[in-house]
Amino acid sequence: MAEFPSKVSTRTSSPAQGAGASVSALRPDLGFVRSSLGALMLLQLVLGLLVWALIADTPYHLYPAYGWVMFVAVFLWLVTIVFFILYLFQLHMKLYMVPWPLVLMIFNVGATVLYITAFIACSAAVELTSLKGTRPYNQRAAASFFSCLVMIAYGVSSFFSFQAWRGGGSNAATSQMAGGYA
Numbered sequence: 001m002a003e004f005p006s007k008v009s010t011r012t013s014s015p016a017q018g019a020g021a022s023v024s025a026l027r028p029d030l031g032f033v034r035s036s037l038g039a040l041m042l043l044q045l046v047l048g049l050l051v052w053a054l055i056a057d058t059p060y061h062l063y064p065a066y067g068w069v070m071f072v073a074v075f076l077w078l079v080t081i082v083f084f085i086l087y088l089f090q091l092h093m094k095l096y097m098v099p100w101p102l103v104l105m106i107f108n109v110g111a112t113v114l115y116i117t118a119f120i121a122c123s124a125a126v127e128l129t130s131l132k133g134t135r136p137y138n139q140r141a142a143a144s145f146f147s148c149l150v151m152i153a154y155g156v157s158s159f160f161s162f163q164a165w166r167g168g169g170s171n172a173a174t175s176q177m178a179g180g181y182a
Contacts, residue, residue: 115151
């Protein structure tokens with residue numbers, strides 16, 4: 001059998017080195033949080049949480065209108081969390097085959113339409129489902145107010161995501177340097 005050559009250099013690596021590289025790639029992008037898209041997503045998360053927390057603290061299951069409001073608020077809140085995490089950790093850059101500006105625009109337009117219906121249902125049912133001045137009345141009225149605000153926030157996000165999808169007057173180099181969000 002042939003001798004092992006003495007001039008061969010071998011290098012070994014431990015699994016910890018490979019794991020550290022993938023974890024460091026998942027660092028949060030704080031520039032996203034300071035961007036208009038990040039700030040609007042945080043606003044949508046806070047206001048959406050207020051909407052469904054206020055409704056959830058009342059006996060909403062007795063009234064179908066509030067069931068719809070809860071569905072819209074919780075569903076969109078969860079999907080917004082998913083988008084926020086995707087953009088915060090720049091995972092959308094790793095999934096480059098997905099047209100993220102188009103996906104975000106469709107989501108924001110759909111969320112705006114759903115929140116319009118939830119706002120109308122919530123506002124119309126406040127007077128019918130509780131006595132004025134009672135705790136459930138105040139909570140449902142506050143939920144109506146916050147659903148209007150979150151509807152406006154999704155509408156503004158729709159406008160900005162439409163501009164990002166259309167191009168917004170910037171070229172590819174400036175949009176890549178900004179991380180894909182304004």
